Amino acid sequence: MAHGTKRKAGAESVTPNKKRKEMDCDVSKSCSSPSASQQSNGSMATSVTICKPTFEDAYLQLEKLGEGGFGSVYAGKRKTDNLPVAIKRILRVDVEGRPSVSQRRTTLAPMEALLMLRAGGGRASVGKCAAVSLIDWYDLDQEGILVMERSVPCVDLLTYLDNNNGPLREDQAKDIMKQLVKAAIQMLSEEVCHRDIKAENVLVQTNSDVPRVRIIDFGCGCLVRKIPYFYTEYFGTPAYALPECYSVGRYEAGPTTVWQLGALLLELLDGHKQLNTSEFLQRKTTLSSELSRGFNLNQAMEQ
Structure with missing residues (x-):
C-alpha cells in the first residue's frame, strides 16, 4: 500500500452470491442535548435543539480537510469565540436519519449525529471523550451539516x-x-x-x-x-x-x-x-x- 493512501469505506457485499437486506437501525437509548426519548409504541422521537442563528452566521468554513464515501469535511471556526471546528457536509440523499421533533418542527436527524452524541457527547463534552464530540447539526434542503470539535494540532x-x-x-x-x-x-x-x-x-x-x-x-x-x-x-x-x-x-x-x-x-x-x-x-x-x-x-x- 502506498504511504498516505486513503482507504474508502462504504456498503460492501463480501459474498456477492448472497442477497442481503439493508440494516434497520432504531435508537433505543436516551441521548442528551440533542436527546432521544422512547415512545410508547416503540418508535423513536428525537428532541433536538434547533440551531440559531443559521450555519452561515454561526460558523466560518475554511479549507477542505478530506473527502470520503459519505461526505466532505472542512476546517472551520465558531464565530463567537474562534473555537476550531470540523464541518462535515453530507448530501441529503446520503443521510440515513430518523425523524426528530423540536419546537413543534419535524427535521431529519442524521444517524451519524445520534451515534456521535452517544459516543462523544454534545457541546458540554468537548475534549473529554476519545470520540470527537458533536457541537451542532443542521438539516438543510439539499444536505446535512455536522459541526464537530477539531483538535489542534x-x-x-x-x-x-x-x-x-x-x-x-x-x-x-x-x-x-x-x-x-x-x-x-x-x-x-x-x-x-x-x-x-x-x-x-x-x-x-x-x-x-x-x-x-x-x-x-x-x-x-x-x-x-x-x-x-x-x-x-x-x-x-x-x-x-x-x-x-x-x-x-x-x-x-x-x-x-x-x-x-x-x-x-x-x-x-x-x-x-x-x-x-x-x-x-x-x-x-x-x-x-x-x-x-x-x-x-x-x-x-x-x-
Whole structure:
C-alpha cells in the first residue's frame, strides 16, 4: 500500500452470491442535548435543539480537510469565540436519519449525529471523550451539516505513521492501543458500533508527550443490535471485513470492533502494511518476526 493512501469505506457485499437486506437501525437509548426519548409504541422521537442563528452566521468554513464515501469535511471556526471546528457536509440523499421533533418542527436527524452524541457527547463534552464530540447539526434542503470539535494540532494516524518512517516501537503502539481499546469498550457500552476503525479515522493529538487519540467519522456506524444481534450487510472499508462475512455471511458488533483493532495493531507494528481479510484467510499475509519475546502477533491474530 502506498504511504498516505486513503482507504474508502462504504456498503460492501463480501459474498456477492448472497442477497442481503439493508440494516434497520432504531435508537433505543436516551441521548442528551440533542436527546432521544422512547415512545410508547416503540418508535423513536428525537428532541433536538434547533440551531440559531443559521450555519452561515454561526460558523466560518475554511479549507477542505478530506473527502470520503459519505461526505466532505472542512476546517472551520465558531464565530463567537474562534473555537476550531470540523464541518462535515453530507448530501441529503446520503443521510440515513430518523425523524426528530423540536419546537413543534419535524427535521431529519442524521444517524451519524445520534451515534456521535452517544459516543462523544454534545457541546458540554468537548475534549473529554476519545470520540470527537458533536457541537451542532443542521438539516438543510439539499444536505446535512455536522459541526464537530477539531483538535489542534493533530494528524490522522496514517499520517502519523508516515511521519514516523516505519513501524512504531512497541511501547508507542501500546500507548495508542490502550486508548483505542478503552474507547471501544465505552462506545459498545453506549450501544455504538463504529464499523470502520482504521488509521484514517483515528486522529493523534501531537501536543503532549503521550499522543492522545480521537476517533472520528461515524458514517458507517450503527447501533448495536439486540434482536437479531447480527448484521448481513457490511458497511466499512472492505479490507477490514470480518472473516465471518466470508464464511457465514453475517457478523456481530463486538467481534467487528475487536477484529478492526487487531488489524490496526498490525499496521502500527509492521509499518504501513494494511491487513486484507481475504488475503489473510488465504494465508497470504506475512507478519513481522521482529517483535519482542512474549508478544506473538501471529498467535494473537489467529485466535
